[in-house]
Amino acid sequence: MIRPPKPTAWQAAKVLSIREETPRVKTIRFAVSHWPGHLAGQHADVRVMDKDGCRAERSYSIASPPGTPGLELTVERLEEGEVSQFLTGRLQPDDTIELRGPIGGYFVWSALQARNPLLLLAGGSGVVPLMCMLRHRRLLGSPVPATLLYSCRTREDVIYEKELSGMVHSDPRFELRITLTRDVAPGWSGAVGRLDLSLVRTYLERLGGAADSFVCGYTGFVEAASTMLLQAGQPGEAIRTERFGSAGPFSH
Ligand SMILES: Cc1cc2nc3c(=O)[nH]c(=O)nc-3n(C[C@H](O)[C@H](O)[C@H](O)COP(=O)(O)OP(=O)(O)OC[C@H]3O[C@@H](n4cnc5c(N)ncnc54)[C@H](O)[C@@H]3O)c2cc1C
Structure with a gap:
């Protein structure tokens, strides 16, 4: 039985780097001080301030594998999409957003326990x-x-x-x-x-x-x-x- 780590409360996540994957998709690498680890398949919630000063919250799957330093999210820019436009268009290295996680205990896979293809x-x-x-x-x-x-x-x-x-x-x-x-x-x-x-x-x-x-x-x-x-x-x-x-x- 895989036990998912308990999610953290909202905390600051500082952007370490941003990598372009495709013209519409970027991978953002964050430093998160109190990260309890995660399982492959889990996601994190991010919270950003929109252009009107309101907070907007969305979920993003974790792209970086468990046990490696830094936390990577890969975000696709949707036309008119509020948060994805912000994350892929306005966010810069050294900026900080709020993040909590890891979340999800069902859509997870662990190489340590897997037997089936x-x-x-x-x-x-x-x-x-x-x-x-x-x-x-x-x-x-x-x-x-x-x-x-x-x-x-x-x-x-x-x-x-x-x-x-x-x-x-x-x-x-x-x-x-x-x-x-x-x-x-x-x-x-x-x-x-x-x-x-x-x-x-x-x-x-x-x-x-x-x-x-x-x-x-x-x-x-x-x-x-x-x-x-x-x-x-x-x-x-x-x-x-x-x-x-x-x-x-x-x-x-
Ligand atoms: C568990 C989970 C994991 C996820 N993981 C990822 C991930 O790894 N990568 C990823 O890119 N996404 C992921 N998503 C999706 C992500 O959470 C967001 O839903 C996505 O980025 C869109 O958010 P947004 O704020 O940009 O768009 P929103 O502002 O929420 O808009 C969504 C869509 O609706 C349209 N829309 C907005 N307003 C209107 C309007 N007034 N009239 C008509 N249409 C409108 C927009 O054009 C846009 O296409 C995940 C979602 C879940 C639930």
Whole structure:
């Protein structure tokens, strides 16, 4: 049984660095003084002051793996999105925001206890907590086979592409399938179109037909992907889902 650490109260989180992942996505690295540690898959709440001086609060999955210094959040800028615009557009190194966490005890995975293969399904920024699981798996040298099926709109929207490709090359037990739902860039040799049942079935069978599945993204993607897992024969109790909300891009 994995015991998630107890969340902290609101505390100051100082921005150490900001890294551009894609034109619309940034990873922000924070120094948080009283961090109790976290499990892969958990999230943090952030609180910022909006332009009218009101506080706004949102949840962001933790991207950095457990046990490493600094806390990383990867944020996708949504058009007209109040907090994501602030975090990706106005926040600068040395600025401070408020943060509390880690939060969540259900959508978590620990390489220390995992026995079953891992099947991860991500839509857009839903890849963030799944990347945390993959980084944790790599850090601990877990022998558990893992597959990431990752749906993005365009090549430009693929978050962590270089790091994921590196994992594919260095780890024969890791498989990656990126599928682009919109414009396909010249030279793209990967899959095109939405995730579909035959793809899910194929990769589930390659993992031996039984896996611990984690699905994350905006609501439309999560509902479609978890239905496919059930249709492919995954028992409901082996499927865990995390929804980022219904307002984000639906086209993953
Ligand atoms: C557990 C959890 C983990 C999450 N992890 C991540 C993560 O790792 N990375 C990430 O990027 N996101 C993550 N999210 C989503 C995140 O919490 C925010 O919901 C997201 O960043 C949007 O917040 P926002 O303030 O920018 O947008 P909001 O201001 O809340 O707006 C959301 C959307 O609604 C639209 N909208 C706003 N106002 C109006 C209006 N008046 N009329 C019509 N449309 C409007 C905006 O265009 C925008 O697209 C997570 C969510 C949850 C619940």
